[in-house]
Amino acid sequence: MSGPSTADVTRLLVAWRGGDDAALARLTPLVYRELHRLAHARMRGQDPGATLQTTALVHEAYLRLVDARQMPWQNRAHFFAVCAQAMRCIVVDAARARGTLKRGGKGVRVEFHESHVMSPERDAIVLALDEALTELAKVEPRKSKVVELRYFGGLSVEETAEVLQVSPQTVMRDWKMAKLLLARALRHGSARKGPEVE
Numbered sequence: 001m002s003g004p005s006t007a008d009v010t011r012l013l014v015a016w017r018g019g020d021d022a023a024l025a026r027l028t029p030l031v032y033r034e035l036h037r038l039a040h041a042r043m044r045g046q047d048p049g050a051t052l053q054t055t056a057l058v059h060e061a062y063l064r065l066v067d068a069r070q071m072p073w074q075n076r077a078h079f080f081a082v083c084a085q086a087m088r089c090i091v092v093d094a095a096r097a098r099g100t101l102k103r104g105g106k107g108v109r110v111e112f113h114e115s116h117v118m119s120p121e122r123d124a125i126v127l128a129l130d131e132a133l134t135e136l137a138k139v140e141p142r143k144s145k146v147v148e149l150r151y152f153g154g155l156s157v158e159e160t161a162e163v164l165q166v167s168p169q170t171v172m173r174d175w176k177m178a179k180l181l182l183a184r185a186l187r188h189g190s191a192r193k194g195p196e197v198e
Contacts, residue, residue, distance in 0.1 A: 008030060009027065009030055009031065009075075009076035009079060010073070010074075010075045010076055012024075012026055012027040012030070013027065013073035013075075013076075013079055014073060016073075017070060017071070017072070017073055024066070028062075031079065031080075032058070032062075034080065035058045035061060035062060035083055036054060036055070036058050037154065038080065038083060038084065038087065038153050038154040038155065039054045039055075039057040039058045039061065039087060039154070040054045040154070057087060057090060057091070060086075060090050061083055061086040061087050061090060064086045064089075064090070065079075065082065065083065065086060068082065077159075077162045077163040078163070080153070080155065080159070080163065081145075081149060081153070081163040083153065084148055084149045084152055084153020084154075084155060085148060085152075085153075087152050087153060088130070088148055088152035088153070091126055091152065092126055092127065092130045095123035095124075095126045095127050096127065128186055129151070129182065129186070132182045132185040132186055133147055133148060133182070135185060136178065136181055136182065136185070140174075140177075140178070140181070142164060142166075142174055143174045143175075143177060143178040143181070144178065145164060146160055146164070146171055146174040146175050146178055147175070147178045147179075147182065149163055149164075150175060157171050157172060157175070
């Protein structure tokens, strides 16, 4: 991964977990740009105003991570893997909340404002993908994680390989197979178009 050194981020994560609040203050600027890049990758292809959307996603993911102070952080790669997972949850929660509201329900309270995530068409794709990924994780957990890191987290092949501690070639094989399995699951699950994964 580009950006701040793995050793610096890891050292600050461990210090923060140990109770050093100043470590969080030093960690924030080191990881913010990287979080913004990941969120931007996740939000690409959205309506105009993506900068606000990206920033809102970064801030909500960061707030969730601050609440996870006691997480046994292993290293920088682990931190960004957790970020990808948080972004997936935020995007899916917001899509579910909008769907509930459309059906006349009272809705689910989510911190991330509904207008900051996606269009209604993409909500259906996100929800279908989340469901298919959950099912895939039961039989192929690493392939599911590859999709989560790449699609929801915006990580590159190399970054995903670092997080999962496998080779980039393994990531590419898993990525290709996961896309096929998910496309099949989405076809059989509904008439919705599958997610755009590259």
